[in-house]
Amino acid sequence: MATERETSAGETSTIDQALPWWQRGVIYQIWVRSFYDTDGNGQGDLPGVIAKLDYLRWLGADVIWLSPVFPSPMIESGYDISDYTGVHELFGTLDDMDNLLAEAHARGLKIILDFVPSHTSDSHPWFIESRSSRDNPKRGWYLWADPREDGSPPTNWVGCFGGSAWTYDKETGQYYEHAFLPQQPDLNWRNPEVRDAVLAAMRFWLDRGVDGFRMDAIWHIIKDDQLRDNPPNPDYTPDLPPDNLLIATFTRDQPEVMDVIATMRDTVDAYDDRILSGELYLDLERMRAYYGTSERPLLHMPFNLQLSVVEWSADIVGPYVDAYMAMIPEWGWPNWAISTHDSRRIADRAGQSQARVAAMLLLTLRGTPTIYYGDEIGMPGAEVPRDQITDPRELLYPYLGLGRDPARTPMQWDDQPGGGFSQGEPWLPLADDYQAHNVAQQSDDPCSTLTLYRRLIELRRSTPALVAGGYRTVHSDERALVFERFHGGERFFVALNFAAEPYTLSVDGAASIVLSTHLDRNGDRVEGSYELRGGEGLILRL
Ligand code: GLC
Numbered sequence: 001m002a003t004e005r006e007t008s009a010g011e012t013s014t015i016d017q018a019l020p021w022w023q024r025g026v027i028y029q030i031w032v033r034s035f036y037d038t039d040g041n042g043q044g045d046l047p048g049v050i051a052k053l054d055y056l057r058w059l060g061a062d063v064i065w066l067s068p069v070f071p072s073p074m075i076e077s078g079y080d081i082s083d084y085t086g087v088h089e090l091f092g093t094l095d096d097m098d099n100l101l102a103e104a105h106a107r108g109l110k111i112i113l114d115f116v117p118s119h120t121s122d123s124h125p126w127f128i129e130s131r132s133s134r135d136n137p138k139r140g141w142y143l144w145a146d147p148r149e150d151g152s153p154p155t156n157w158v159g160c161f162g163g164s165a166w167t168y169d170k171e172t173g174q175y176y177e178h179a180f181l182p183q184q185p186d187l188n189w190r191n192p193e194v195r196d197a198v199l200a201a202m203r204f205w206l207d208r209g210v211d212g213f214r215m216d217a218i219w220h221i222i223k224d225d226q227l228r229d230n231p232p233n234p235d236y237t238p239d240l241p242p243d244n245l246l247i248a249t250f251t252r253d254q255p256e257v258m259d260v261i262a263t264m265r266d267t268v269d270a271y272d273d274r275i276l277s278g279e280l281y282l283d284l285e286r287m288r289a290y291y292g293t294s295e296r297p298l299l300h301m302p303f304n305l306q307l308s309v310v311e312w313s314a315d316i317v318g319p320y321v322d323a324y325m326a327m328i329p330e331w332g333w334p335n336w337a338i339s340t341h342d343s344r345r346i347a348d349r350a351g352q353s354q355a356r357v358a359a360m361l362l363l364t365l366r367g368t369p370t371i372y373y374g375d376e377i378g379m380p381g382a383e384v385p386r387d388q389i390t391d392p393r394e395l396l397y398p399y400l401g402l403g404r405d406p407a408r409t410p411m412q413w414d415d416q417p418g419g420g421f422s423q424g425e426p427w428l429p430l431a432d433d434y435q436a437h438n439v440a441q442q443s444d445d446p447c448s449t450l451t452l453y454r455r456l457i458e459l460r461r462s463t464p465a466l467v468a469g470g471y472r473t474v475h476s477d478e479r480a481l482v483f484e485r486f487h488g489g490e491r492f493f494v495a496l497n498f499a500a501e502p503y504t505l506s507v508d509g510a511a512s513i514v515l516s517t518h519l520d521r522n523g524d525r526v527e528g529s530y531e532l533r534g535g536e537g538l539i540l541r542l
Pocket residue numbers: 076079080180216217279341342
């Protein structure tokens with residue numbers, strides 16, 4: 001049960017130990033290529049993650065989610081895997097991964113891999129074989145189909161990066177299907193050999209000690225076997241990403257996806273204490289389905305990405321939090337993220353002051369928080385010159401403004417050239433402000449965003465109500481969100497002012513301020529009503 005915790009970071013956690021690690025912990029997402037470069041080639045690597053493990057402990061993270069580190073031609077940032085059981089030479093070696101696992105575990109940190117089961121790279125040996133002839137034994141490992149009579153693709157399906165989801169292979173006279181780029185052919189998960197091969201690859205990592213997986217694009221993993229056309233989307237407008245042209249009735253979230261996840265869950269459950277999470281962008285009712293049932297659980301955590309993509313305003317965030325909490329099955333566990341590698345950073349979407357309010361929300365809601373690297377210093381997205389862009393979405397649709405490179409730039413460690421990230425030329429530019437905006441400078445500043453993150457995590461760790469406790473929305477309007485967390489006899493209010501103007505909070509009886517996003521006023525007494533400054537968040541003990 002809960003006991004007191006020493007205040008300095010890195011001490012043994014004391015929150016309710018009855019919760020499993022993935023419920024009580026804080027996840028930190030690392031874009032490995034941009035985290036820390038140890039060999040001076042301008043690219044982050046696994047030894048770089050090892051070198052920063054003590055920083056992550058100091059920050060208060062418990063779980064690291066690593067972006068894909070497998071061999072890959074990197075057409076799609078490693079989401080185009082050419083070998084499921086290796087490490088890309090850019091990032092290091094298998095030995096480096098083993099070392100990382102050992103060093104992380106020695107510090108009580110868990111490691112989750114971003115795994116991409118729905119498609120491979122077109123340079124994966126499985127696909128090279130599959131495309132070599134129609135009667136190759138691996139032909140059925142991917143989705144091949146004949147052209148329509150007029151030679152056009154078998155269906156009208158559109159890829160997530162636009163264009164047809166089918167590419168014609170002249171040599172064998174058939175099309176293959178790909179939900180993303182032509183260089184990312186989709187595996188055929190109806191084929192038992194594919195299931196066996198990918199589950200074996202999962203076991204390869206589980207045997208090495210990996211603590212779980214974030215299953216990329218999991219809702220895409222099965223497509224309609226009758227190859228029916230998707231219906232047109234009546235709400236499509238050209239300013240939307242191109243895959244919005246059609247409604248993905250036959251290409252995403254198919255009933256058999258659940259069977260695939262069940263086999264993955266069984267694979268993970270054959271090991272002690274590992275987890276399966278997955279990426280999906282679905283409405284809440286459908287997201288619930290991915291938890292499974294209490295008898296047949298599926299994903300431990302269907303990743304809840306909504307707060308990483310919505311407009312940052314109280315009248316959107318408040319109702320979403322309510323709806324999401326109401327959706328979670330009684331035995332299910334919520335989770336939250338405010339930025340990821342696929343969205344604009346919170347500091348860009350909301351501004352520096354609201355990024356602090358967002359941090360307070362992230363770390364006080366009921367559910368596992370995921371911090372995207374750099375958000376703990378309010379890192380902004382950088383300008384990426386056209387000739388340095390790597391994201392296919394931006395290369396193909398520059399006018400949509402959906403490029404993801406700005407949110408994937410090197411971590412700003414200090415004010416040295418290369419931002420302390422690399423002795424060499426960083427693979428993507430750093431944000432202009434890195435000299436004034438970095439970990440070193442914020443570590444020493446008692447009012448910095450980094451200090452706020454540390455204080456929030458420390459408080460969370462020592463306060464069972466903020467982790468295991470119940471959740472209740474107290475008040476939500478177009479300017480503010482106020483909610484309560486409670487456990488045993490302890491009650492806390494979290495009051496978040498999303499507006500630039502002051503906001504008056506009413507409190508029944510007396511309370512004391514435990515933490516302000518401005519990192520002052522701590523300990524102040526509140527009675528009756530209290531004025532939050534513009535863009536301030538408060539945690540109050542009732
Ligand atoms: C997932 C990843 C995204 C990638 C896509 C295709 O959505 O999060 O970054 O572009 O899969 O692999």
